[in-house]
Amino acid sequence: MTMEGSTAPRRTRIQQEKRELILEAALEVFSVNGFRGSTIDQIAEAAGMSKPNLLYYFRRKEDIHETLMERLLETWLAPLRELDDIGDPMTELRSYIRRKLEMARDFPRESRLFANEIIQGAPRIMPLLEGELKTLVDEKAAVIRGWMRSGKIAKTDPYHLIFSIWATTQHYADFDVQVRAVLGSDRGGEGRFEDAARFLENLFIQGLLPKRD
Amino acid sequence: MTMEGSTAPRRTRIQQEKRELILEAALEVFSVNGFRGSTIDQIAEAAGMSKPNLLYYFRRKEDIHETLMERLLETWLAPLRELDDIGDPMTELRSYIRRKLEMARDFPRESRLFANEIIQGAPRIMPLLEGELKTLVDEKAAVIRGWMRSGKIAKTDPYHLIFSIWATTQHYADFDVQVRAVLGSDRGGEGRFEDAARFLENLFIQGLLPKRD
Amino acid sequence: MTMEGSTAPRRTRIQQEKRELILEAALEVFSVNGFRGSTIDQIAEAAGMSKPNLLYYFRRKEDIHETLMERLLETWLAPLRELDDIGDPMTELRSYIRRKLEMARDFPRESRLFANEIIQGAPRIMPLLEGELKTLVDEKAAVIRGWMRSGKIAKTDPYHLIFSIWATTQHYADFDVQVRAVLGSDRGGEGRFEDAARFLENLFIQGLLPKRD
Amino acid sequence: MTMEGSTAPRRTRIQQEKRELILEAALEVFSVNGFRGSTIDQIAEAAGMSKPNLLYYFRRKEDIHETLMERLLETWLAPLRELDDIGDPMTELRSYIRRKLEMARDFPRESRLFANEIIQGAPRIMPLLEGELKTLVDEKAAVIRGWMRSGKIAKTDPYHLIFSIWATTQHYADFDVQVRAVLGSDRGGEGRFEDAARFLENLFIQGLLPKRD
DNA sequence: CATGAATGAGCATTCATTCAT
DNA sequence: TATGAATGAATGCTCATTCAT
Numbered sequence: 021m022t023m024e025g026s027t028a029p030r031r032t033r034i035q036q037e038k039r040e041l042i043l044e045a046a047l048e049v050f051s052v053n054g055f056r057g058s059t060i061d062q063i064a065e066a067a068g069m070s071k072p073n074l075l076y077y078f079r080r081k082e083d084i085h086e087t088l089m090e091r092l093l094e095t096w097l098a099p100l101r102e103l104d105d106i107g108d109p110m111t112e113l114r115s116y117i118r119r120k121l122e123m124a125r126d127f128p129r130e131s132r133l134f135a136n137e138i139i140q141g142a143p144r145i146m147p148l149l150e151g152e153l154k155t156l157v158d159e160k161a162a163v164i165r166g167w168m169r170s171g172k173i174a175k176t177d178p179y180h181l182i183f184s185i186w187a188t189t190q191h192y193a194d195f196d197v198q199v200r201a202v203l204g205s206d207r208g209g210e211g212r213f214e215d216a217a218r219f220l221e222n223l224f225i226q227g228l229l230p231k232r233d
Numbered sequence: 234m235t236m237e238g239s240t241a242p243r244r245t246r247i248q249q250e251k252r253e254l255i256l257e258a259a260l261e262v263f264s265v266n267g268f269r270g271s272t273i274d275q276i277a278e279a280a281g282m283s284k285p286n287l288l289y290y291f292r293r294k295e296d297i298h299e300t301l302m303e304r305l306l307e308t309w310l311a312p313l314r315e316l317d318d319i320g321d322p323m324t325e326l327r328s329y330i331r332r333k334l335e336m337a338r339d340f341p342r343e344s345r346l347f348a349n350e351i352i353q354g355a356p357r358i359m360p361l362l363e364g365e366l367k368t369l370v371d372e373k374a375a376v377i378r379g380w381m382r383s384g385k386i387a388k389t390d391p392y393h394l395i396f397s398i399w400a401t402t403q404h405y406a407d408f409d410v411q412v413r414a415v416l417g418s419d420r421g422g423e424g425r426f427e428d429a430a431r432f433l434e435n436l437f438i439q440g441l442l443p444k445r446d
Numbered sequence: 447m448t449m450e451g452s453t454a455p456r457r458t459r460i461q462q463e464k465r466e467l468i469l470e471a472a473l474e475v476f477s478v479n480g481f482r483g484s485t486i487d488q489i490a491e492a493a494g495m496s497k498p499n500l501l502y503y504f505r506r507k508e509d510i511h512e513t514l515m516e517r518l519l520e521t522w523l524a525p526l527r528e529l530d531d532i533g534d535p536m537t538e539l540r541s542y543i544r545r546k547l548e549m550a551r552d553f554p555r556e557s558r559l560f561a562n563e564i565i566q567g568a569p570r571i572m573p574l575l576e577g578e579l580k581t582l583v584d585e586k587a588a589v590i591r592g593w594m595r596s597g598k599i600a601k602t603d604p605y606h607l608i609f610s611i612w613a614t615t616q617h618y619a620d621f622d623v624q625v626r627a628v629l630g631s632d633r634g635g636e637g638r639f640e641d642a643a644r645f646l647e648n649l650f651i652q653g654l655l656p657k658r659d
Numbered sequence: 660m661t662m663e664g665s666t667a668p669r670r671t672r673i674q675q676e677k678r679e680l681i682l683e684a685a686l687e688v689f690s691v692n693g694f695r696g697s698t699i700d701q702i703a704e705a706a707g708m709s710k711p712n713l714l715y716y717f718r719r720k721e722d723i724h725e726t727l728m729e730r731l732l733e734t735w736l737a738p739l740r741e742l743d744d745i746g747d748p749m750t751e752l753r754s755y756i757r758r759k760l761e762m763a764r765d766f767p768r769e770s771r772l773f774a775n776e777i778i779q780g781a782p783r784i785m786p787l788l789e790g791e792l793k794t795l796v797d798e799k800a801a802v803i804r805g806w807m808r809s810g811k812i813a814k815t816d817p818y819h820l821i822f823s824i825w826a827t828t829q830h831y832a833d834f835d836v837q838v839r840a841v842l843g844s845d846r847g848g849e850g851r852f853e854d855a856a857r858f859l860e861n862l863f864i865q866g867l868l869p870k871r872d
Numbered sequence: 873c874a875t876g877a878a879t880g881a882g883c884a885t886t887c888a889t890t891c892a893t
Numbered sequence: 894t895a896t897g898a899a900t901g902a903a904t905g906c907t908c909a910t911t912c913a914t
Contacts, residue, residue: 032876034876034877035876035877038877052352052353052354053269053353054267054269054270054349054353055270056266056267056269056270057267057268057269057270057353059903059904059905060904060905060906061903061904061905069878070878070879070880071879071904071905071906072878072879072880072906072907072908073877073878073879075905075906075907076876076877076878076879077877079906080905080906081904081905081906110441113441132352135348135352135407135408136267136349136352138407138408138410138411139345139348139349139352139407139408140265140266140267140270141265141410142410142411142414146410146414149410149411149414149415150414153411153414153415154414154415154417157415171443172443173441173442173443174435174439174440174441174442174443174444176432176435176436176441177428177431177432179415179416179420180428180429180432180433181432181436181441183401183404183405183408183412183415183429184401184404184432184433184436186404186408187400187401187403187404187408188396188397188400188401190400191396191397191399191400192396194348194351194352195348195351195352195396195399195400197351197354197355197359197362198351198355198362198366199396201355201359201362201363201366201367202362202366202367202370202392202396203392204367207392215390215393216393216396218390219389219390219393219394219397220393220397222387222389222440223389223394223397223436223437223440224436224440224441225440225441225442226387226439226440226442227387227435227436227437227438227439227440227442228323228326228386228387228389228394228437228438229386229387229438229439229440230384230385230386230387231387247894248894251894272886272887272888273887273888273889274886274887274888282895282896283895283896283897284888284889284896285889285890285891285895285896285897285898286894286895286896288888288889288890289894289895292889293888293889294887294888294889460873461873464873478779478780479695479779480693480695480696480775480779481696482692482693482695482696483693483694483695483696483779485907485908485909486908486909486910487907487908487909495874495875496874496875496876497875497909497910498874498875498876498877498910498911498912499873499874499875501909501910501911502873502874505910506909506910507908507909507910536867539867558778561774561778561833561834562693562775562778564833564834564836564837565691565771565774565775565778565833565834566691566692566693566696567691567836568836568837568840572836572840575836575837575840575841576840579837579840579841580840580841580843583841597869598869599867599868599869600861600865600866600867600868600869600870602858602861602862602867603854603857603858605841605842605846606854606855606858606859607858607862607867609827609830609831609834609838609841609855610827610830610858610859610862612830612834613826613827613829613830613834614822614823614826614827616826617822617823617825617826618822620774620777620778621774621777621778621822621825621826623777623780623781623785623788624777624781624788624792625822627781627785627788627789627792627793628788628792628793628796628818628822629818630793633818641816641819642819642822644816645815645816645819645820645823646819646823648813648815648866649815649820649823649862649863649866650862650866650867651866651867651868652813652865652866652868653813653861653862653863653864653865653866653868654749654752654812654813654815654820654863654864655812655813655864655865655866656810656811656812656813657813671897673897673898674897674898677898698882698883698884699883699884699885700882700883700884708899709899709900709901710884710885710900711885711886711887711899711900711901712898712899712900714884714885714886715897715898715899715900716898718885719884719885720883720884720885
């Protein structure tokens with residue numbers, strides 16, 4: 021049973037659908053050009069509608085971006101939320117890395133949109149970073165620290181561990197063109213995500229020290 | 234001994250200084266707002282000169298950006314170039330990571346400018362990525378593969394190893410606001426780079442497996 | 447006995463009521479913002495109906511304004527029409543002034559709407575001014591001139607007399623905010639109309655010459 | 660010796676001239692169409708320059724209007740400021756009426772611009788009305804009251820006296836088209852101001868009571 | 873009757889770039 | 894070199910009006 025707040029504007033099904041269409045188009049455009057580099061015309065064109073019609077659904081360019089960012093953060097945090105205190109530490113972390121990498125593969129535009137916002141100093145979502153995000157990371161860092169104390173994984177800084185997982189996985193979305201340019205046409209195909217998964221698993225588990233005996 | 238080709242415009246020292254001033258200002262502005270989000274006015278203001286005067290030194294907005302990007306790539310590749318076949322593998326990689334992290338700390342604007350360009354699909358420097366960058370990475374990947382064959386470091390994918398070093402170190406420049414937001418005021422200060430250095434060294438050398446007795 | 451011409455659209459009572467609602471709302475909006483400064487949205491909102499619904503009753507924004515102006519002129523001329531040749535001149539003029547002042551008090555929005563139209567050069571009602579209005583004023587000016595000839599009131603220009611009555615009374619509607627700002631909170635209340643009535647009676651009857659003993 | 664505040668932007672002679680040109684054009688346009696009813700295009704056209712060029716001199720439409728209103732109020736209050744305690748009351752008032760009527764004749768656009776602003780509730784100059792204007796009127800009302808006490812003019816309300824002078828004189832600017840429509844082509848020419856002057860002098864001095872022998 | 877949806881034309885403002893001095 | 898002035902081409906957004914249901 022859901023209870024929508026009375027402040028939420030009532031919308032018809034068609035309106036909802038059109039709004040989704042616009043958000044999809046905006047994601048495409050914003051993720052490449054950033055907020056200021058994108059024009060309403062581009063988004064309208066991508067959404068297959070006229071500019072004033074688009075503005076009938078979202079009154080301001082910023083409203084589109086805002087809606088996109090709100091949804092984004094939730095999607096973005098989901099994998100971390102699933103990190104489970106109860107499970108086996110190594111398995112949990114391995115799953116987390118895999119899920120993040122899958123997101124980089126399946127939602128690269130979302131990743132780039134987020135990266136764009138952060139690089140520019142997070143002018144629009146700073147409060148969310150300091151609030152919801154920090155709270156969640158603090159919580160999960162405590163879990164990881166528990167695992168370290170119990171000797172299940174090596175003692176190290178849990179925050180920077182999380183950062184490094186973010187960095188390495190999101191890299192395959194945000195820096196995709198560079199990855200493909202470097203790997204070349206033969207290794208830059210879809211297989212690159214499997215290679216990355218294999219590599220990251222190795223890295224995070226064993227590092228670069230040669231196998232003993 | 235430098236030999237400028239005859240196509241390079243001759244410039245006086247004063248001219249050169251003004252150009253540097255502009256590039257410095259442009260770096261400041263572009264790295265935050267992106268190319269399209271930045272205006273010549275902002276750059277001129279930051280450089281302390283009038284807009285037409287700025288355009289006397291760089292005829293087009295894009296020229297400034299281009300010049301910046303050209304220099305950038307060189308700076309950016311320098312640490313990798315230093316990776317030396319002859320040295321001890323573990324020491325070499327450790328130094329590389331440290332140098333990259335120092336760059337993230339000392340040249341965050343350059344890092345963000347570069348990230349901006351890549352995220353947008355590298356419309357301006359794609360040729361450099363496929364040329365110079367790929368060549369260098371291929372070369373160094375071969376070196377690393379040699380180390381792996383000789384058993385000095387664990388066998389894994391050298392390309393993805395390089396990507397993960399890029400990702401983890403540049404993260405501290407590009408996603409700086411997020412890092413600071415998550416770490417909070419007590420741990421987000423200047424010490425964060427030392428913490429990161431320590432963590433990354435551990436990660437790349439030993440991974441997360443608990444220490445063997 | 448009214449006989450509507452066959453060109454007049456037949457309207458149900460409900461239709462008529464809705465039209466009145468719209469006109470009332472439009473008066474409110476137009477009188478403050480002027481024609482071009484007012485939007486159909488504002489009027490629709492004030493009338494409590496949707497924009498397309500409003501346009502069902504008046505097909506064009508201008509139609510609303512036109513209807514409003516037509517009625518307005520009638521209302522506006524009514525007090526002058528009542529000026530009666532037969533009555534006592536001083537009493538008649540005094541009553542006229544009083545009626546005009548009451549209109550300024552009770553129908554300030556109508557007054558402002560009219561003023562707006564005239565200030566802008568009467569683009570929409572010029573014919574009415576040159577026709578109906580001029581005819582009526584000519585007629586009443588003749589009456590007043592008759593009074594002057596018979597020595598009942600001082601000899602002066604009857605047209606400018608009418609203008610000055612219009613000007614002084616309508617001033618309390620059109621320049622209301624200025625009047626209230628100058629009088630301040632203590633004297634700017636409802637009493638201002640009585641003060642004005644007393645003053646204007648004095649002015650028009652005796653002028654500023656000190657009373658003769 | 661004038662001392663310009665350091666906040667005033669320095670302007671070249673050409674800039675000053677162009678600004679005057681724009682203000683002149685804006686007066687023409689605003690006084691007819693009101694603020695919202697006027698477009699920058701109209702003003703630019705009237706000033707004989709391109710729209711962006713106009714915006715080079717005034718960055719916002721509102722800035723033009725504001726500048727105009729500031730100057731306006733000063734001009735508008737000048738005649739009242741001249742009302743002199745020392746002079747002969749009747750002469751002083753007669754001169755004031757004459758000066759105001761001359762302003763209505765010579766600066767009708769200014770008058771209409773002012774009327775437009777007041778009718779719309781003075782959204783932009785209310786503070787000036789409650790401040791500067793009220794202060795001046797209070798002061799002059801005291802002067803007039805002094806004259807009344809000394810028996811030089813009839814006892815009446817000085818505030819409403821001032822209002823009626825404003826109303827009757829400005830009427831010939833603000834309601835000019837109506838005045839001319841009513842007077843017709845033979846009496847609506849330039850002579851109408853002289854007729855008005857004669858009439859108002861009579862009205863304010865003697866009222867309508869027939870002359871005593 | 874009523875309303876959600878759609879749009880062409882318009883409008884204030886910005887911006888890269890050019891021109892003249 | 895340096896800058897005040899000028900402009901064409903956007904760009905975000907508004908609004909009267911029409912359409913479809």
